Amino acid sequence: QKEVEQDPGPLSVPEGAIVSLNCTYSNSAFQYFMWYRQYSRKGPELLMYTYSSGNKEDGRFTAQVDKSSKYISLFIRDSQPSDSATYLCAITPGTASKLTFGTGTRLQVTL
Amino acid sequence: DVKVTQSSRYLVKRTGEKVFLECVQDMDHENMFWYRQDPGLGLRLIYFSYDVKMKEKGDIPEGYSVSREKKERFSLILESASTNQTSMYLCASRTLRRGTYNEQFFGPGTRLTVL
Numbered sequence: 315q316k317e318v319e320q321d322p323g324p325l326s327v328p329e330g331a332i333v334s335l336n337c338t339y340s341n342s343a344f345q346y347f348m349w350y351r352q353y354s355r356k357g358p359e360l361l362m363y364t365y366s367s368g369n370k371e372d373g374r375f376t377a378q379v380d381k382s383s384k385y386i387s388l389f390i391r392d393s394q395p396s397d398s399a400t401y402l403c404a405i406t407p408g409t410a411s412k413l414t415f416g417t418g419t420r421l422q423v424t425l
Numbered sequence: 426d427v428k429v430t431q432s433s434r435y436l437v438k439r440t441g442e443k444v445f446l447e448c449v450q451d452m453d454h455e456n457m458f459w460y461r462q463d464p465g466l467g468l469r470l471i472y473f474s475y476d477v478k479m480k481e482k483g484d485i486p487e488g489y490s491v492s493r494e495k496k497e498r499f500s501l502i503l504e505s506a507s508t509n510q511t512s513m514y515l516c517a518s519r520t521l522r523r524g525t526y527n528e529q530f531f532g533p534g535t536r537l538t539v540l
Binding site: 320359363413417 | 429483529533
């Protein structure tokens with residue numbers, strides 16, 4: 315079993331839609347949960363991170379972690395064409411540990 | 426702003442060649458990482474370095490080696506390139522501060538094709 319599973323998509327939504335991106339993981343030792351965004355031909359960049367369970371909001375983006383079900387989500391409200399990118403979840407047990415990445419979900423927001 | 430640069434955006438090499446991929450960061454970060462990214466497999470860690478002259482194997486080190494002689498520079502070496510090493514290679518760096526999450530900053534990537 316992979317440590318983290320992510321639906322690869324691609325996911326195509328119209329502008330203004332609410333987008334839900336999800337990952338599941340297998341090891342309960344993971345404490346930090348990240349979402350990276352990667353535009354075409356660029357390196358990933360950190361979008362947001364969450365420590366332990368709960369929600370975190372940053373503008374149109376909300377990250378959610380449910381440790382009881384080992385499920386992490388990223389919600390994008392009022393999606394824009396500029397949100398078109400690959401979104402990677404990443405998990406780690408500690409701040410000095412290695413990251414384990416999901417395979418990434420490719421999102422296309424159409425006009 | 427943190428800047429991580431990689432020596433080439435695109436590289437084409439022949440099977441059996443020795444290949445050097447260079448990565449430089451300008452923020453005095455202790456840790457540096459090399460990943461490869463392949464469709465359907467995501468980012469996989471090849472090697473990482475906690476500090477100068479230190480290196481640790483990642484999840485897929487076979488066929489690769491690394492060098493970190495200076496803090497700002499981390500090199501990935503393919504001793505004898507093979508076609509299955511055709512991939513996107515990403516370098517990252519991070520600092521280490523206690524009590525907070527330490528973000529990894531990525532370079533733009535090098536797309537290597539081995540013919």
